[in-house]
Amino acid sequence: MTMQAAATDAQAGSNNAVHSELGSPALAGGELAAISPKFAEGYARIRDVTDRDGACPAWAKALYMACAAAVRGQPELTLREMTRSRELGLSLSDARGASLAVLISRGEATYNAFARAIDQAFDIAADQSSEPIPDFSLDRQAALDYFQSYFGFVPDYIEVMADNAPRALEGYVLMRQWSLAENMLDAKHVELLLCTINAAEFSSRFVNIHANGARNAGASEAEITEAVVCAIPISGVASWLPGADGIMEGRQ
Known part of the structure; x- marks a missing residue:
């Protein structure tokens, strides 16, 4: 353990976050604290929200961040958050369900990257189907x-x-x-992960749509807010303003 991480652990009884328990290697290893303890503690408090059980369970928030990281073309972060989500309780069926939410939201190439992260995190290959497709009648x-x-x-x-x-x-x-x-993944979580994705891409319009969808699926304002905060490790604090705009527009 580094000196910075040990020092951070010693602060566990204070108001400070325990950096070594959070999902960011730059925090856990003390890299950020070596540059600025104040900045590191600020980021750690955000990661306290994104990485721990709160209004949303920690496994779900790790999944939201994995989805947003895939959309933003961040494969290392996608795999890291997917692996954390699995370790925190994500099921393979829910992960596969999330992958199709990613596909409808951002297309096939992003789906492929996200699906490969699932394969790696769960150490399993995707299933293939040769069954006939049912006739879906729609006009x-x-x-x-x-x-x-x-x-x-x-x-x-x-x-x-x-x-x-x-x-x-x-x-x-x-x-x-x-x-x-x-979806195998609960509708509320699908809507919330889409809030995270769209906040990470600075789209208040689509945060608004999916915040309303999340409300209709039973999500609380705290759950929606935590989902938008999950965009910050992916796209920085710049994601918060359009995300917050989307939340507030939905309330109106």
Whole structure:
């Protein structure tokens, strides 16, 4: 153990965080404390929120951060947080469910990177299916009805797809129905990880959408706030302002 880490452990009875117990190697090894103890303690207090059980369980917040790190193209952090999440209780089925939320949110390349992190963290290869796909019956009106029920109205951007690419709208709805309502991962956690992803990408609009989705799935304001705070280790404190804007817009 380094001198800085030992010194930090000695502070366990104070108001300070125990840096060696947190998920950041730069904190745990004393690297940040060697530059600035004050800065290190500030970051450690943020990691106290992101790395420990709070309004959200620690395993879920590690998963949210793994998702956001994959979206931001940070493979080392993706694997580290995925591994921490597994160690804290994440199941393989929930991890796979999260991977499809990542795919619908940010596309196939990001999904591939995230899925490989799951394989490494769980030391297992992804399953392959040769079973026939069931016939999923869906038409334009049923797709529009889905968005009406989710948002309380049909957004203009959905109308554009319905009018000009209705087959794509069918696909979007099928993916969205499974990702948010039928996923092995609880709908609340799916919405919260999407809050983290969108805060990490500085998108208040989509934080707003998914904060409202999280509320509808039973999330508290504290859970939504913790999910947005989870973007800070990925994208810095700059992620907090658009994230907070999204939270507050949803309250209105």
